[in-house]
Amino acid sequence: MRRTWFAELYFFFGLVLAALLGGWSTGGIAWWLLAAVTILMVRHGWQLRKLERWLGSGRQRNPPESWGVWGQVFDDYFRLQKRYYKRKKRLGKVIREFRESTAAMPDGSLVLDGQFHILWFNAAAERMLRLSSKRDLGQSLSNLVRNPRLSAYLAAGEFEQPIVLRSSVDETRSLSVRIIPYGSNQYLALFRDVTRMLRLQAMRRDFVANASHELRSPLTVLAGYIDSLADDPGLGIHWHKPVAEMQQQCQRMSSLVGDLLELSRLETEEPDPEAIDPVDVSAMGARIVREARLQDAEDHQVEFHGLAEAGLLGVERELHSAFANLVLNAIRYSGSGGTVQVTWRLEDNGQGVFEVSDNGIGIEEKHLPFITQRFYRIDSGRGRSKGGTGLGLAIVKHVLSRHGGLLEVSSEPGQGSTFRCVFPAERVTVEATRDIAQT
Numbered sequence: 001m002r003r004t005w006f007a008e009l010y011f012f013f014g015l016v017l018a019a020l021l022g023g024w025s026t027g028g029i030a031w032w033l034l035a036a037v038t039i040l041m042v043r044h045g046w047q048l049r050k051l052e053r054w055l056g057s058g059r060q061r062n063p064p065e066s067w068g069v070w071g072q073v074f075d076d077y078f079r080l081q082k083r084y085y086k087r088k089k090r091l092g093k094v095i096r097e098f099r100e101s102t103a104a105m106p107d108g109s110l111v112l113d114g115q116f117h118i119l120w121f122n123a124a125a126e127r128m129l130r131l132s133s134k135r136d137l138g139q140s141l142s143n144l145v146r147n148p149r150l151s152a153y154l155a156a157g158e159f160e161q162p163i164v165l166r167s168s169v170d171e172t173r174s175l176s177v178r179i180i181p182y183g184s185n186q187y188l189a190l191f192r193d194v195t196r197m198l199r200l201q202a203m204r205r206d207f208v209a210n211a212s213h214e215l216r217s218p219l220t221v222l223a224g225y226i227d228s229l230a231d232d233p234g235l236g237i238h239w240h241k242p243v244a245e246m247q248q249q250c251q252r253m254s255s256l257v258g259d260l261l262e263l264s265r266l267e268t269e270e271p272d273p274e275a276i277d278p279v280d281v282s283a284m285g286a287r288i289v290r291e292a293r294l295q296d297a298e299d300h301q302v303e304f305h306g307l308a309e310a311g312l313l314g315v316e317r318e319l320h321s322a323f324a325n326l327v328l329n330a331i332r333y334s335g336s337g338g339t340v341q342v343t344w345r346l347e348d349n350g351q352g353v354f355e356v357s358d359n360g361i362g363i364e365e366k367h368l369p370f371i372t373q374r375f376y377r378i379d380s381g382r383g384r385s386k387g388g389t390g391l392g393l394a395i396v397k398h399v400l401s402r403h404g405g406l407l408e409v410s411s412e413p414g415q416g417s418t419f420r421c422v423f424p425a426e427r428v429t430v431e432a433t434r435d436i437a438q439t
């Protein structure tokens with residue numbers, strides 16, 4: 001028991017003893033006891049009143065003077081109150097600093113509650129979205145920024161990737177929107193003006209597309225003349241090697257221009273829903289393997305196993321280009337006589353998988369994150385000498401993303417590589433009865 005309780009008990013028993021002694025010496029013990037209880041009640045009533053006046057007086061006044069349990073209660077409460085004010089001050093400082101830093105940000109920042117109602121926004125958001133703190137605080141974000149894409153984005157609740165919207169204030173501007181969940185059921189919405197960045201990207205894409213297009217015609221003319229020269233029986237023997245070299249380089253440049261045009265088309269053109277048809281992947285895989293065998297000068301063993309009853313909803317030309325790139329790479333990067341396995345199958349969860357595996361040179365793990373970047377080559381001499389353009393896997397990645405698919409790569413240097421194109425079940429079509437096609 002704490003010391004203060006002893007003081008309280010001494011006081012109580014002292015009063016009772018005094019009442020008993022008074023009653024014993026003068027008689028009328030009941031009156032004496034009543035007087036003792038009254039003194040006790042008055043003390044506690046008086047202390048309660050002090051407490052009530054102290055609490056009612058608002059913040060941070062020194063506690064009233066008292067002794068016994070009441071003194072302890074006043075002191076303990078005062079300590080708690082001091083701790084509470086200190087924490088409140090610290091939190092207030094953190095919130096002030098957060099608001100000051102976000103207020104200074106060039107991006108529009110909004111704090112939203114769990115239902116995406118606006119709790120706070122900075123000056124940039126006010127400008128970008130034409131908000132007013134008097135009118136718009138507490139309003140739903142999708143009511144203020146009227147855009148079906150934003151409403152769908154908020155409803156889906158998947159905020160890993162930002163989305164890009166046309167500004168509702170100025171149609172010529174594009175805004176990227178990122179939602180960051182934080183705390184318990186709150187969100188930070190960041191709006192960034194990406195108009196300039198998108199314009200630069202579009203300019204770069206247009207430049208590459210135009211340059212490639214312009215290069216195509218002179219290249220065709222050059223290739224025509226060089227082919228005629230090569231076929232000319234009167235060509236001096238010392239010209240055979242240079243002309244063959246010219247033919248090879250022309251061929252390389254044509255492939256490069258072709259791949260550049262294909263890539264810029266995939267990047268700039270929105271996927272056309274009209275061009276999506278059921279594609280017979282087994283027939284396509286078998287055709288690609290036949291074509292690859294014809295081009296293969298090093299006698300690889302290329303095999304295809306395909307589940308004929310399964311197809312894909314997609315753009316045939318794009319899928320052909322992606323799958324052929326993978327098969328040609330497997331041949332290009334495995335030694336003479338190597339084995340290449342090509343399969344088309346369904347996973348248990350319904351996903352479609354087009355897989356190309358080789359037992360070739362393999363890829364070190366450190367290169368794997370970069371191999372789908374354009375012109376990324378692990379061994380540039382080897383890639384070029386084998387006729388690669390450095391754009392094949394970038395094309396594959398774009399085609400897959402246009403088909404809702406993903407590229408998975410596993411590889412072991414010196415052992416070989418496996419490239420897996422994984423398509424969602426919604427893209428897969430399954431026919432009732434057909435056998436497994438093998439070539």
Ligand code: ADP
Pocket residue numbers: 325329330333334358360361362363371372375376377378379383384387388389390391392393394417
């Ligand atoms: P390239 O035209 O040079 O083949 P890609 O974009 O198709 O360009 O491939 C990028 C790089 O990835 C290649 O240069 C090569 O180093 C590596 N690569 C691609 N496929 C394979 C494979 N099957 N085995 C080993 N390395 C590969």
